[in-house]
Amino acid sequence: MKLTYGLLALFLSATTILTAQKKEITLEDIWGGTFRQERMESLRSLNNGKEYVVHNYDRAAGTSSIDVYSYETGKKTRSLLNSAQLQEIKNFSSFEFSENEEKLVLGTEIEPIYRHSTRGIFYVYDLNSKQLQKISEEKIKEPTLSPNGKKVAYVLENNIYVKDLSSGEVEQVTTDGEWNKIINGVTDWVYEEEFSFVRAFQWNKDSNKIAFLRFDETEVPEFSMDVFGQDLYPSKSTFKYPKAGEKNSEVSLHVYDLQKNNIVNVDLGDYQDFYIPRIKWTNDADVLSAQVLNRHQNVLDLFFINAETNNAEVILTEKDEAYVDVTDNLTFLNDNSFIWTSEKDGWNHIYHYDKTGKLKNQVTDGNWEVTNYYGFDPKSKTIFFQSTENGSINRDVFSIKATGKNKRQLTNRVGQNSADFSADYTYFINSFNSATTPYEFSLHRAKDGKLVREILNNKELLAQIDQFDFSPKEFSTLAVNGNDLNMWMIKPSNFDPAKQYPLFVAQYSGPGSQEVGNRFHGTNDYWYQMLAGKGYIVVGIDPRGTGYKGATFKKVTQKELGKYEVEDIIEAARILGKREYIDAENMGIWGWSYGGFMSSNALFKGNDVYKMAIAVAPVTSWRFYDSVYTERYMTTPQENPSGYDENSPINHVEKLKGAYLLVHGTGDDNVHVQNTMRMIEALVQANKQFDWALYPDKNHGIYGGNTRLHLYTLMTNFIEENLEVNPNIKSSL
Template identity: 35%
Template sequence: MKKFTLLFLLSGSAVFAQRTLTIEETVMGGRKYAPTTQTAQQWRKDSKAITYLSADFSTLFEKSAATSWKETTLATKAEFEIALKAKFSNDEFTLRTFPTAINWKSANTFETEVTGKKNSYKVIYDVAAKQIVSTVSYAIEAAHATIASNNNVAWLKGNNIQITDASGKVIEVTNDANAAIVNGSDYVHRQEFGIDRGMWWNEAGTQLAYYRKDETMVGNYPIINWNEREAVNKDIKYPMAGMKSEEVSLVIYDVVSGNKVTIQTGEPKEQYLTMVSWEPTGKHIFIGILNREQNHLKFNKYDAKTGAFVKTLFEEKASTWVEPQHALTFVPNNPNQFIYQTDFYGFNQMYLYNTDGKLLKNLGYKDVVVKELLGFDAKNTKINYLGTANNGLDKQLYQVDIKSGKTVQLTTASGMHMASVSSDGTMILDQYSNVTTPNEISVIDVKSKKATTLVKADNPFTGKVDMPKMELVTITSADGKTPLNGRIIYPANFDANKKYPVMLYVYGGSHAQLVNNRWMGGGGYFDYYMAQQGYVVFTLDSRGSDSRGKKFCDVTHRNLGVNEMADQMKGIDFLKSKAFVDADKIGVFGWSFGGFMTTSLMTSHSDVFKVGVAGGPVIDWKYYEVMYGERYMDTPQENPEGYAKASLLDKAKDLKGRLLVIHGAQDPVVVQQQSMNFIEACIKAGKQVDYFLYPNHEHNVGGKDRIHMYAKIADYFNVHLKK
């Protein structure tokens, strides 16, 4: 296959070599060398103007077509604080910045949330009058506050739900004393299936739907906190593949009557309730019912008053898995039509249905994967969304006409775009980068296509750091059919006549993409740091990774690691074809699924990989949780052969190179039992392996400790591979 190549030189001539990145900058560099931008930018409603924050987050700026896009001050933190104190004289506020999350309600007013010393507030601020014009207050200890259209506020106190109504009265919705009964939390089904909330107000704000999760039947799993004088055990609920899982129901609470209705989602109780969506009329609620096997979805309609089942609107069945990810989006001013997103037909795209379940229009376009639905135009006849292009390397802005299904691509420059359309539909605010463009922000006239550049960032490394050359490549997958996206970062002061060691940085799992056509090619600062230390740093998005459609992922079903490894080895073959690669010095580093891949490669291809660093690795999928694990592997009872093939416990005997395993001691995602069992297997097999724990970290090592971690990884490669 013809290779797609983009060359990218981040700095000037190596003859005048500047300094390299420091190990501290592998963590802090993203902030230090961020390209010039406009922070928190958005369209001001009902105007041809955009707003954004100053670099120190103290001022809200505006650029408007009326002023030829000149920067003007719209509001300041000091002005906002004065307005807060005038409105809430009995409370105190210490704002570090101007509010970073604002939602324009009109041309002059925006909505935001602030916290004082006594209460939390939702406020609407008028930038012209410099006044707070509307307020809602609720308890300062409120967690996951969800505010209704009539200003009722639902919030969590521990595992129970409280409501502060518009008059300030606090209503106790649930009072379960057993901590294993969890109400209203977004941590249901371990946040798979696009779940990002646990409570939903109807449009009128009179009824609250919420998850009720019963974990009493799930065993306790110990997580040790080592910070106390005597170590303390903190039990979590961690249902492992093939074992008893949580039981979830959906309850509707009526604020006026105090009545509760449990939606009749039926048996078995071990099923997944997804895509919860209120009908705009409030008469019905929709739920995606996914079986535990995750291969059969029923999208059901229920009576919100009685909880009774009304009808199944449609079903999806697959031999692999069905993975609902999105709640419904109703067409404004038309409560009988909604947009449904699914990848069931190959790529995550949009489909127009009516509330009786009739498919009205396929709104998909080519092989574009919808990444973010941005909303409707002013007339509610078109939908704007961000979607993929260029085999997943790019992201562009598209607009589809709901009636005709015709799609137009509104942005054109190759790269990763973040874009939005003005409320009147006449202008686009477009921000993008690619491998040669650090950051460019423009306003584009939809009709004339004329673009006005607002920001064109310079290379932030120029004169500061001598960054290595980077190249994007295309490699054919192990099936001989599929183009895969790869990235090479060349060693500093690269000499094609020399031979260099290799660090393969790998992930390979679902819902992740490491290579794309953005600034730095999607590579991290540690990747570039290692290249500066003299390594060829290579990354390949194998089959199973994100942004390429369902078939691209389906090949992993019941055999995690098999096709992913085969693709990674195609990447290694590609590297070995290069005269500058030292084939005897190839190492691999990855975290989480990448830790699983690292350990798999170190044991299955032990003659190729001499050094590996596996962070938070899955070692045996039977120790991983139900929701993710069973989607790809089914249960251990159903797929014993697949689990045995993927398990690394009996492959410890095949380890030849030097392997460092790193784990967070409080990891609730990939529990430490995974790596501990592998260490034990290595001991029994007589294999030496290195092990390092970060005692106060969960699945990811953050903060300053991350600098320590990267220093350790770099040192491990330098000692055992580079020498």
């Protein structure tokens, strides 16, 4: 188990003379390193449950180390490896243990591909013999040691290979891999982006079989992007990208038997146009599980496949009128019964099934959501999880018996609590933060939550923040269209209720998302504080369709993305505009990605409410976005043309009255710049004036060098030009 913690850094402006005058936040503070984050990289519990390892990097020496620490004391006990001891490599950027912790896979020269995927040069280090072995001379993907540590499997040029670490012999498992046609053992673009995994092969527990997925993307339409770079002529990036309603990869499941040296094709039955979003071996070395999802994503079948007989049996079927969420929560117990999470009672909860798929019991229940499943301790038969039981904007850690009895709350501070458990569930490291408290880390006993020791806090950060002109983030709910929507508000520090202020709305609003949480400042929060310091009231709102308030609230937008949540965002501003201290003639909105889709719609459809909007990397028509995400909520455009067209902002450009800023990166492989180009053309043909900016070769995150500073300067200037802050702020009386 690997977990990276974000640690908020201490302010670096040590040379500033402290005075009674509060400092104003600047964009240079935000994007120039003043709030830079430090991180504890790759914290991982050792199998003994008493120690954990951390990947440390010595900047002065340029070397990497894997150091061991005691949970109980926090003191370093030893180093497992320091790259200074190795002649072949100076340092490594990643590591993975074998199951028995006798070997390590070390990654070097790692280069990113898409959101999750990478390739690099990898080595295996034997902790007993102290020997280092290069896996391949070429850059490979997803090297994974067998459970017994004797072999390593990996993907090279869309084919699977297995290397015997004792003999050095390499066996090529598949031979038909070809770029933009056949992929073995790793996922295609849309699976990686929307099902959030890359490695599509799994070792069984006896290290003698490998299950893998094969993607035939031959008929998937290609998308091509110009890459401008620094050369005289631009190049092109071409990859398979299935847009809504278009041809997907044909996916199939296979099992390779290392002893028999053959591949068996698994027959899953008469499915048409389906996904296999998860495969996982059970605790029986010959029984593989696979989750098969129909294209509409509202029926999910859990298969158990006997790898010896090739018999595939549906153990469990999950159905939903809208869609079924795919998770990583499936956990097999020693008797091959399993833990499963589901929204079938209207809230996300934990269920326990026997090995035949018969329900043993619903473990958790109530009008709240299980937001994270941490695992099962077989010794105490205890399940550990995180939930919203203490409010949808808060998170707490709990334990409960598999029987559903003896539920215990393990955290006691109001805010965001998350946990990283030791391998034997003796301890957990609690990460806590809230709107008023930066990240704090502490060690607790898993059986009762009792504090063992504090690890780190950021009290000095609070002292530094006190030098700046910060305002509190006020949480409330707003009654809109028959629902109480979660909201936060930041007012200017010199707020006077007898005066009026312009309103700036921040939102994302995508299905299952959450903008309004009781958590400490993210980067955008510092920007909102800066805007408040300039005289704006900033609010964050979660409309219908967002998460953590039950399935009915979340799934009401089904087949109508951009209808109900846009109605809520417009009506919320209209309601807020009736407050005496808000200038109803001076309201704006912004968003990124789905949030940009929303802010565009809000400005066009709410042209009597919003005066300006900023849309960064927006979807402008759902016809342009990928199949898996879009069809999950909208079905296909062939089936639901009105849902696609009536709710897409590109079809409402004639309604534009206010100021509109449209921003995109030309190298966005996710939300293609096509969305913005088509929007620009629609606005031009409607003879609508607007502002726009393109960032060459930048992806969906639009970052690198001074890019973010430039972008946020652009947006800040646009807000100041179009949402007036009267220096004498007019009285509302």
